[in-house]
Amino acid sequence: MIEENVSLPRIHYLNSHYGWKSWLFTTDHKRIGLLYMVSITLMFFLGGFFALLIRLELLTPQADMFTADTYNKFFTLHGVILIFFFLVPSIPATLGNFLIPLMIGAKDVAFPRLNLLSWYIFVIGSLFTLWVVAVGGIDTGWTFYTPYSTTFANTHVIAATLGVFFTGFSSILTGLNFIVTIHKMRAPGLTWFRLPLFIWSLYATSIIQVLATPVLGITMVLIAAERFAKVGIFDPALGGDPVLFQHMFWFYSHPAVYIMILPSLGVVSELISAFTWKRVFGYKFVAVSSLMIAIFSFIVWGHHMYVSSMSIYAGMLFSILSYLVAVPSAVKVFNWTATLYKGSVSYDTPMLYALGFIGLFTIGGLTGLFLASMGLDRHLHDTYFVIAHFHLIMVGGAVMGYFGGLHYWWPKMFGRMYPEWWGRLSALIVFVGFNLSFFPQFIIGYLGMPRRYHVYAPEFQVLNVMSTAGSSILGVGYLLPLVYFIWSLRYGKVASNPWRAKGLEWETTSPPPPENFLEQPIVTEEAYNYPTRPAQPGKQTGKLTGGLNPPASPTATATGTGREAEVV
Ligand code: HEM
Numbered sequence: 001m002i003e004e005n006v007s008l009p010r011i012h013y014l015n016s017h018y019g020w021k022s023w024l025f026t027t028d029h030k031r032i033g034l035l036y037m038v039s040i041t042l043m044f045f046l047g048g049f050f051a052l053l054i055r056l057e058l059l060t061p062q063a064d065m066f067t068a069d070t071y072n073k074f075f076t077l078h079g080v081i082l083i084f085f086f087l088v089p090s091i092p093a094t095l096g097n098f099l100i101p102l103m104i105g106a107k108d109v110a111f112p113r114l115n116l117l118s119w120y121i122f123v124i125g126s127l128f129t130l131w132v133v134a135v136g137g138i139d140t141g142w143t144f145y146t147p148y149s150t151t152f153a154n155t156h157v158i159a160a161t162l163g164v165f166f167t168g169f170s171s172i173l174t175g176l177n178f179i180v181t182i183h184k185m186r187a188p189g190l191t192w193f194r195l196p197l198f199i200w201s202l203y204a205t206s207i208i209q210v211l212a213t214p215v216l217g218i219t220m221v222l223i224a225a226e227r228f229a230k231v232g233i234f235d236p237a238l239g240g241d242p243v244l245f246q247h248m249f250w251f252y253s254h255p256a257v258y259i260m261i262l263p264s265l266g267v268v269s270e271l272i273s274a275f276t277w278k279r280v281f282g283y284k285f286v287a288v289s290s291l292m293i294a295i296f297s298f299i300v301w302g303h304h305m306y307v308s309s310m311s312i313y314a315g316m317l318f319s320i321l322s323y324l325v326a327v328p329s330a331v332k333v334f335n336w337t338a339t340l341y342k343g344s345v346s347y348d349t350p351m352l353y354a355l356g357f358i359g360l361f362t363i364g365g366l367t368g369l370f371l372a373s374m375g376l377d378r379h380l381h382d383t384y385f386v387i388a389h390f391h392l393i394m395v396g397g398a399v400m401g402y403f404g405g406l407h408y409w410w411p412k413m414f415g416r417m418y419p420e421w422w423g424r425l426s427a428l429i430v431f432v433g434f435n436l437s438f439f440p441q442f443i444i445g446y447l448g449m450p451r452r453y454h455v456y457a458p459e460f461q462v463l464n465v466m467s468t469a470g471s472s473i474l475g476v477g478y479l480l481p482l483v484y485f486i487w488s489l490r491y492g493k494v495a496s497n498p499w500r501a502k503g504l505e506w507e508t509t510s511p512p513p514p515e516n517f518l519e520q521p522i523v524t525e526e527a528y529n530y531p532t533r534p535a536q537p538g539k540q541t542g543k544l545t546g547g548l549n550p551p552a553s554p555t556a557t558a559t560g561t562g563r564e565a566e567v568v
Pocket residue numbers: 143257258260261303304322323325326364365367368369371372373377380381382386389390393394
């Protein structure tokens with residue numbers, strides 16, 4: 001459903017200034033969002049490249065391509081790059097940066113220069129990591145477990161931990177910026193319970209970023225200090241305690257998995273609403289569940305350590321608390337389902353990603369409950385079951401949410417549509433490739449194949465071949481959008497609000513002017529106040545309540561008639 005007769009606004013944030021300096025010294029949150037987008041896209045494909053190398057080696061049970069050492073480096077680089085340099089910054093730093101001020105009716109984030117600084121810090125961290133890749137890699141696993149990382153590894157541990165340290169700082173500063181922005185810069189009338197759910201999810205994410213990431217930073221510095229100066233914090237030979245490292249690491253890294261997934265949960269809420277043209281069922285519960293997830297996430301780190309000398313009573317406590325985390329996540333899934341129920345759904349690309357997300361996130365979350373049960377985890381710990389569990393959530397969930405959001409807001413960002421047919425095709429390829437890659441891993445894991453080995457028992461080969469085939473398909477699914485997004489920048493059909501979606505961000509032109517809104521918007525209604533969906537496209541049966549883009553004349557905002565300044 002693309003609008004007709006839309007033209008690009010004359011001046012927008014992309015053409016208001018020219019030259020590389022206008023990008024590298026920009027304080028416009030929209031441009032900074034794009035800077036992040038370019039950086040994390042590079043990291044995404046670099047990390048993905050290592051994934052394909054891992055899967056190639058695992059095509060056969062023997063070691064035919066790489067030595068054990070090389071293989072260790074590949075899976076470590078794969079994890080470090082994709083977790084710290086792609087998943088953690090992905091949605092907050094790109095879509096969040098771009099959209100938060102637009103969605104709350106502000107001109108920019110609270111601290112625009114700090115925002116630019118955060119990107120530079122991220123780049124410095126990435127350069128450390130790229131340097132590590134160039135000079136020979138690191139082999140500790142993304143978890144940097146001690147005493148291996150402090151004492152025995154012969155690879156570039158210090159540089160890698162410094163890279164993570166830097167990107168952690170970037171993450172903290174971004175979170176801080178968002179919290180202040182959301183508190184202080186909402187448009188008049190935009191009360192907390194009128195906020196889009198995406199904003200709620202980023203708010204919860206930012207709290208985790210600010211409170212948990214410093215612990216990671218300290219931990220990384222301690223590893224470097226221990227390796228460099230043998231201070232004896234983690235190394236038992238020096239009087240240290242290696243399990244202390246695991247506590248510190250997981251105290252960050254469990255909440256961190258929610259830094260990765262919460263933003264996607266927010267994106268999916270937006271998509272479900274826009275493509276059913278309905279208010280999200282149980283809006284308040286969905287909003288508050290984001291905060292609940294953030295709070296609970298701090299008290300379950302021990303479920304990663306059942307087999308690391310923890311007392312059975314401590315284990316029981318962590319187990320029970322882990323089950324609690326599942327409740328607010330389930331609230332979201334139930335409410336999305338209720339929103340879809342009897343909705344008239346349009347199956348455009350972003351919605352395909354959202355639907356894929358719901359299924360995979362649900363399976364990923366439920367298998368988390370398997371792992372949270374102490375007895376079962378004894379069997380499944382460090383097997384491919386765990387790999388399958390977190391890839392379902394992190395790739396099937398977080399990455400799908402990111403892609404869904406990217407497609408949905410693409411016309412907002414660039415004023416042009418991606419080719420819808422190709423979008424749907426690639427969403428389908430991603431879904432099929434994804435399931436073929438990771439579903440077999442639940443089975444091989446359950447049967448006992450351990451993670452992080454480059455040779456394996458021959459009886460696991462068939463399932464591994466399926467997984468490798470799946471990941472090749474997945475690779476194609478990810479490359480397609482890269483091509484057609486770039487193509488669309490020039491040749492895509494001009495569009496302003498092709499979904500006829502609600503929300504302040506759609507009230508201004510696409511791409512937005514440098515200052516976002518020509519006049520301060522004022523909010524008079526709750527989020528997602530959609531009129532009844534027209535029975536046929538173009539024919540409107542319901543009543544508009546708020547004076548937002550009437551679907552009949554979607555060109556109003558695009559041509560900059562001043563409608564964008566109108567009351568929402
Ligand atoms: C919602 C988003 C979630 C994400 C992104 C996520 C991610 C992860 C990751 C990355 C790991 C592996 C860490 C490693 O390298 O060893 C993991 C393991 C684990 N997850 Fe999740 N998880 C999520 C939800 C859950 C839930 C809801 C539960 C339980 C209620 C859970 C329970 C576990 C347990 C117990 C392990 C440890 C398994 C083991 O190593 O023995 N997860 N998860």
